[in-house]
Amino acid sequence: MLNVAIIGAGAISAAHIEGYLRFPERCRIVAISDLYADKASQRIEQFGLNARAVGDYKELLGEDIDLVSICTPPYTHAALAEEFMEAGSHVIVEKPMASSLEECDRMIEAQRRTEKRLSVVAQNRFKTPMMKLKSVLDGGLMGRIGHVQVDSFWWRGHCYYDLWWRGTWEKEGGGPTLNHAVHHIDALLWMMGSPTEVQAFMSNVSHDNAEVEDISVALLRFGNGSLGQVTSSVVHHGEEQQLIFQGDKARVSVPWKVKASNSTSNGFPEPNEELEQRLQSLYDELPEVEHEGHAGQIDNVLTTIETGAQLLIDGESGRQTLELITAIYASASTGELVRLPLDPENKFYTRAGIQANATHFYEKKTSVDNFATQARADGRSRVFGEP
The missing domain is CATH 3.40.50.720 (NAD(P)-binding Rossmann-like Domain)
Incomplete structure (x- = not known):
């Protein structure tokens, strides 16, 4: 015990x-x-x-x-x-x-x-749709992955950043790129490995009581030439979240959706129903996650x-996720293309370096010790865990 x-x-x-x-x-x-x-x-x-x-x-x-x-x-x-x-x-x-x-x-x-x-x-990673998607990708039926799209869309009101530690580079360490999209970025790296180059932009469009971003967009290049894009946001009404993987033979995503195409004689697409069914059958036959x-x-x-x-x-996996997030902040703050891996000489390697070099959008105006409630009003469950 x-x-x-x-x-x-x-x-x-x-x-x-x-x-x-x-x-x-x-x-x-x-x-x-x-x-x-x-x-x-x-x-x-x-x-x-x-x-x-x-x-x-x-x-x-x-x-x-x-x-x-x-x-x-x-x-x-x-x-x-x-x-x-x-x-x-x-x-x-x-x-x-x-x-x-x-x-x-x-x-x-x-x-x-x-x-x-x-x-x-x-x-x-311990959700059934995510485990199944990982197995489908590892199975190789989709062919080479050429593009991945990560939509980490959340919505938070202005007062969300009133909590004393939120919205500061010193205490929270960042905005939704770090604290919300971390779920999706972990899944991306688990399935694709780390990119080699990052070009990113970020802004604060709705929360003038926070130093940090409330939206960022990052473009990724992987070592095999594949491309990716990651949008991290707390300004998206509806909070749709998805990971889409485009292979040269088919497209799959979480939440689960599969599409596959063949080329007609003039290059335009027609459905490849046979491959879609194979991928669907593979997905359906995979076991549910027990816990x-x-x-x-x-x-x-x-x-x-x-x-x-x-x-x-493990710790190495957690570090890999933070490394990509740090690269996004470094690129968005400097306007430069950032290459991975980052080394200890990078000015964003330490917390002090991040505080000194990351873009500060606004100063924190309000600070409260606790909210009366921290529960979601809608009580929704989702594929991606609540950050």
Whole structure:
């Protein structure tokens, strides 16, 4: 039985708690820590946990904690992960992995030094549509992928950035490119690998109480010549989100849709119904994911601790995602084409470098400690997890 602690009692902590409660024979939550101890107590009461509320996480460093979920703002992730791994705990850390590549590298070094498990949350890999899409792409029936389109479309009101840590390069580390599109960018890299070049633009068109962008558009070039585009936004009404992969034989996407074409004698398209059916049959025959979302990732981490199996999402994977996001910010802020991989000499490698060099659109005008509610009004579930 593994002892688990939750660090941070904000909105996302509920997903972690619900995930752990799916495996009562394997783990138990023994503590929840938050700067506001009453928030930790509320979470314990909400879920009926036999756990204690802690105001200072350092009280837990000397205790028998096997696994920690870090659910705090991004700028705190590196120090917390390092301290808990050094204290002997395995770590699950919420996305994004950290606020800078330098912090990611510190976390990875701590993991190697302590030989503890470090997993960065990318819960959408554990959704059935995403797992199926990955298998379809790996099957090769579509042919060579020539283009990928990522639409990370969200909508947030002006007051969203009133929360004290949001909307600043120092605390949040960025806007929707970092904190919303991270889901889609992780999936893109999982399926395509890292691009070699990035050209990006960003703006703030609707949130004059935030330093950071509220929309960015990035063009990507991959080593094999394929191209991609990533739009990250919190100004899109309707919040449609999708990943579209165009192969030379067919097109597939999540949410799932398949189209395939043959050429007529004059070069115009006609449906390739046979290939569409083959791809549809392959998709339909693939198994459902047993545990979806955060529960799926928690199951993977628990299994890794118990058996030594491989993590699906480790520190290197989390770093790769942040590297592309950092490249988008570097290109959008400087107007330059950015080549990957980024090295430690890049002026966007550190959090201080990002704060000094990233475009500041506005100054933060309002700062509140907490909102009365952090739940969505519509209660919708979606293929892509709520950021």
